[in-house]
Amino acid sequence: MHGINPHLSARARKPTPSVEELVNGILSGNRVLLSQAITLIESHRADHQEKAQAVIDSCLPHAGNSIRIGITGTPGVGKSTFIETFGLRLIEKGHRVAVLAIDPSSQMTHGSILGDKTRMMRLSVHESAYIRPSPAGDALGGVARKTREAIMLCEAAGFDIIIVETVGVGQSETAVHSMTDVFLLLLMPGAGDELQGIKRGIVEMADIIAVNKADGDNALAAKRAKAFYANALHLFPPKPNYWIPQILTCSALSGDGLEEVWQLILNFQELTKNNQSFYTNRQEQAVFWLREAIDERLKKHLFDTPSVKERFLEVQRQVAAGELSPFKGAQMIVP
């Protein structure tokens, strides 16, 4: 924390604005008040949570008017460069772009606000962009919930393109998939080998696969990778929304292919809005998060009792050792 401007520090200690001030600020597109509201969402303090919920309640009628894009890819695939170049391009078209990161593990490498802003320098300073890293030091469930609520506030603040980013190797992709409309997987040139780092199941989630770094010496390898995936994608059964996953090459460095990625996202949006799956998917996602949140609260109530937690660990040990059936074990925890 060395070198922090004492004035900034003092400002951070100012009392937070009222619910009304926050809501009005967000609805007028004020990024500072948007940030303060998201900080409330991320806070563990009960009074902050209550205030955050009041802000969300007021913003909810103004949320939803966006396309939510999930982007994943292993470290080294050029994700930050892609999002920056892609985001700036969309801003040029008149859009407002919010970027939310969801992976808790990313905290270890570049999770500080400074780190995240540094890696998307040009985008982060643009007035039509808003970049927010993952809340630090939290379990995935919590991060996912907070990110989902942050999406709503960003939409209420007029951001019509929401990018939710993960690193593609953790537990967070299913969560991202459950809060976005379209899922973009970035891969590196090469045929098959680069999948070593990708978590199982992710390729199948992808609506669009972009082989990045299709420039210079990699151009040929990228083309080969594209052909390989194009063939292999036939392995997957059709998606319930009738979208056929598309694959292309791009270069975040040169900008080649990024226009095509955007066109595919527009095509996806058109198809799924026409056949209504865009809307039913959002409804199902909302109900999914309702059920998840109910589960989470039930378990929290249960495991917040220290004696239960202790008993659970002992039961878990016995079940893993085959000394106790899982269902008998569950009865011992929840009579």
Add this chain to the structure above:
Amino acid sequence: MHGINPHLSARARKPTPSVEELVNGILSGNRVLLSQAITLIESHRADHQEKAQAVIDSCLPHAGNSIRIGITGTPGVGKSTFIETFGLRLIEKGHRVAVLAIDPSSQMTHGSILGDKTRMMRLSVHESAYIRPSPAGDALGGVARKTREAIMLCEAAGFDIIIVETVGVGQSETAVHSMTDVFLLLLMPGAGDELQGIKRGIVEMADIIAVNKADGDNALAAKRAKAFYANALHLFPPKPNYWIPQILTCSALSGDGLEEVWQLILNFQELTKNNQSFYTNRQEQAVFWLREAIDERLKKHLFDTPSVKERFLEVQRQVAAGELSPFKGAQMIVP
């Protein structure tokens, strides 16, 4: 229910044997007592459940000594013929084979005990085999739990090969995957098209893919399908247990390829036992079912309150309509 023998009917009304009689019967390999114990597992009566748990407790130390094989494939792929021919072949080798069906929807087509036994006539009458269809008229969670407990009893009864069968189009494959050691997917000849009927995610679960009906006019198509899948399987990242999914053709009708399927299962078992993943996987599965069962019991406690159920439906409607945030909604259900 016409034509039922009144003597059978009278016998069914006899009081069930004691826990001790059931346990002794199961441990001596008595299939009638095994069936009666599984019927207790499937019963909704509290006293039956209690008795079933006591039986399971006593059988647990004798369970686990088997290979649990999940088999899935769409209707028409020849699953029954495959299981019958395959099962008889294993019995010839000196094994004892239990077949459990898990898919609740299978009730609609062939779910009666008579139906299930008819479709595997030769296997079902063999004294080294035991065939048990899905419990009827139940939600998946319940069926899965009951099937998992039935596996333990079958193992305690000396069945060293447990086949758990699903139809590959429902919600049950993940459940089966979470209670078996090795997962076999049966496909029909053709390249890609036959996947239309297969649920997304199933191909990725498969440890072994067998293209069945590779006989007569289909032989060539089956070979083409095998080549296609062999290529396409590279799309999937490696499994954490280091097993590389294998693909082959077979004919349940002629028996061709069934020996190779068994050899692959033995290879799988050897590899995963050598690298310990066989055992850690079973431990993880047990803990998974413990957590699932805790979740289920918590939710049952909650939703068994009629007022909560009513409130949930209203909250769910509002959340789906975007009028209420999922997390606020969850708070309203679980304060």
